[in-house]
Every structure is written in structure tokens, then in C-alpha cells.
Amino acid sequence: MPNPSPFSRSIGSERVDGMRESVIREMTREAHRHDAINLSQGIPDEDETPPQVKRAAKDAIDTSSQYTITWGLPELREAISERYADWKGVAYDPETAVTVTTGTSEAVVSTLLALCNPGDGVIYFEPTYESYIPAVQFAGGRLIPLDITDNLEIDPDELRDAAKDASILILNHPHNPTGNVFTPSELERIADVAAEEDLIVVTDEIYEHIVYTDDYVSPVEVGDLAERTVVCTGMSKTYSVTGWRVGFALAPEPLSAELRKVHDYTSICAPTPFQKAGVEALALPEEYYADLASSYERRRDMLYDGLRTVGLEPVKPDGAYYMLTRYPKDVDDTEFALQLIREAGVAVVPGSSFYTEGTADWVRFTFSRNEETIEEALYRLDENRFW
Ligand SMILES: Cc1ncc(COP(=O)(O)O)c(C=O)c1O
Numbered sequence: 001m002p003n004p005s006p007f008s009r010s011i012g013s014e015r016v017d018g019m020r021e022s023v024i025r026e027m028t029r030e031a032h033r034h035d036a037i038n039l040s041q042g043i044p045d046e047d048e049t050p051p052q053v054k055r056a057a058k059d060a061i062d063t064s065s066q067y068t069i070t071w072g073l074p075e076l077r078e079a080i081s082e083r084y085a086d087w088k089g090v091a092y093d094p095e096t097a098v099t100v101t102t103g104t105s106e107a108v109v110s111t112l113l114a115l116c117n118p119g120d121g122v123i124y125f126e127p128t129y130e131s132y133i134p135a136v137q138f139a140g141g142r143l144i145p146l147d148i149t150d151n152l153e154i155d156p157d158e159l160r161d162a163a164k165d166a167s168i169l170i171l172n173h174p175h176n177p178t179g180n181v182f183t184p185s186e187l188e189r190i191a192d193v194a195a196e197e198d199l200i201v202v203t204d205e206i207y208e209h210i211v212y213t214d215d216y217v218s219p220v221e222v223g224d225l226a227e228r229t230v231v232c233t234g235m236s237k238t239y240s241v242t243g244w245r246v247g248f249a250l251a252p253e254p255l256s257a258e259l260r261k262v263h264d265y266t267s268i269c270a271p272t273p274f275q276k277a278g279v280e281a282l283a284l285p286e287e288y289y290a291d292l293a294s295s296y297e298r299r300r301d302m303l304y305d306g307l308r309t310v311g312l313e314p315v316k317p318d319g320a321y322y323m324l325t326r327y328p329k330d331v332d333d334t335e336f337a338l339q340l341i342r343e344a345g346v347a348v349v350p351g352s353s354f355y356t357e358g359t360a361d362w363v364r365f366t367f368s369r370n371e372e373t374i375e376e377a378l379y380r381l382d383e384n385r386f387w
Pocket of ligand 1: 102246
């Protein structure tokens, strides 16, 4: 039971009014309660982290446990600048255009707090990674969701109309929760609209190395998008270190200068030992990234085939490690997800948690777990089928 409030007035600020706890984390807790296999939150298994990167973090605790300068460890910013010049073909000056943040999450929130005025329209595509909604609300922005559920494609006319009333567009690419990778022509369309309506673009590219299609390009490789874009990304998914909290915000100097103001006064710096380990991580050979993608691709195929075999209807993703899955049962998504935990011992996330409002007719599975865990989950689904 929560403690009764000693205050005689409402104490939550308007900024957080109506916000609820993340459904994903709630499902994780529910999974623990029922000893279910957790295919809800995108958490990789511990042994996925490259051993030399873990070793670098352990060593760094002895030598580097104090604050770094607020924009991040200089060696790390240099490594980021070098690697992203190769990966995205954009020169981000380590002094003025690279900021190391406390996770990609902080990069997104700092960016919005710094660049979104109260009342500014912020476009994002739904279903959406759930953090963007509170992030826009923290900044006092106006939510402009554009629904892409049916065919996972951006409708250019709808985008153009919405942009007239917006100042920022958030683009998660590859896309969580659908695993969709937007095509180069869709990105060109975004570039055109952004230029016409003078939008700032905030990309969340945390799954940039977990891609299963040759059709993938980063938005900042398209047209003039790099000039007006803050790229938010980080170490969590690429190196399987979601608990280390190291993110990167890459943006031309005028945009970086603004977001750095918020970053400085909210987190001072990202954890120093893990920034040191980031230098080691960014020195990994290209082969590491190819292996990462092919290892997840194997798991994607395994989960996709398995879900079809047990009578569910997954949509095969081209990136990230999530699978939008429909089910042949006439119940809402939350009811289906709770039933899956209790009756089949497998935890997923209800689709509705990825929308600003309303229900959904699908759930999200993750295949961020190892093959044995996915196999066991599929076995449980098969044995305990109630749909
Ligand atoms: C799209 C997306 N962005 C950001 C995050 C969180 O990133 P970080 O751990 O770097 O804060 C996640 C985590 O699942 C995610 O899926």
C-alpha cells in the first residue's frame, strides 16, 4: 500500500500529471512474479557483452572513477567522431558536435528540453517507443502522432500536413516496436518535408547496427538531413550493456550547444569507467558488427518460424530485435499479454503501450535473448496454447 500523502494539496507537477509507469517495466516485474521467460523488455543476456569491453570497464574503476568533463571523455569523443565518420559519412567535430550522455534516453530528453518550446508540435510515428511521449510532455511540447500500424509506411501527404504545425520530428530508425527500417525514399521524403517546414529532426538510432536488410541507410546520409538532425544513439544495444548508461548525441554545433546546456545541469557526465570502456568498444573490428547482426538475424528467424508454428501472426522485422505479433483471439492486447504470462509462462508487451492512446490487437516479442531461451519460450507457447 502506498503511504498516505502528508500534503493537503496535489503535489505532482502538471508536467508529470497523468503519466504512468512504463508498461514494459511493469511486464518485466509481472514476469518475475510468475517466473515467466521475459521476452518483453529488450535486455540482452549477460554473456553478449564483448569480454575485452567488460575488462576495460573493470580496469577503469581503479583508474578513472571521477567526473569527466561534461561533454564526455575526450578519447571517447574522438573515437565516436572517427567511427561515425565511417559509418554515416558525416564529420562530427569531437569538440563541438559530440556529447556523451547518460544513455540514449538522456540524449533524447536533453535534446527535447533544449529545443522544444512549450506548445511546439512534435511529430512521431506510432506505434512508438514509449519514452518519447513523456519526453515531449516534459518539454511542454504538443504530441503529433502519425499512425503507421497498418503497413508500416510513412504517408507523405499526412506527414506534409502535420509538419505545417510542427517544429520537431522524432524518427526511430530501425524502429522499436515494429523492427521496421524506413526505406531511402521515405527518408528522402522526410528530408524534403523537414527542409520545407524548417523542422529539427531528432533520430533515435540505437539499433543502427542491428539491421537485416541491405536497404538500410542512416537518415543523416540522406539529402541535407545531417544539418538539421540530432542523432541520439549509444552503447546499450550495440555492445549489450544496457545498464552502463552511455549514450551519444551527435549534432552540428548550433544544435549541440543547446542540448549541452541541459545535459550539463542534469547529469554532469556519463559514468566515467563505462566511457573508458566505450573507447575499447569503438575499437572493435567491423567483423564484430556483422556478427552481431547475423546472430540476431538467426534468432529473428527462429522466433518468427516458431511463432507461426504455434498459430500466432508475427511480422518479420528488418531491424532491431522486436517482433510485432497478432493473435487469433478476441481479447484486448493487455488481457492477451497477461494471459500469456500466467498461462504460458512467457512475458511480452501489449501493443497499446506503444500508442499515445487506445488499445491494440497485437503484442511485442523481443528476440534479444539467447537461442536456448527463445527455444524454451516457444516450447512453453506450444505446450500451453490457449488461443
Ligand atoms: C528505441 C529505443 N531508444 C532508446 C532506448 C533506451 O536507450 P538507452 O539504454 O541508451 O537509454 C531503447 C531501449 O530499449 C529503445 O528501444
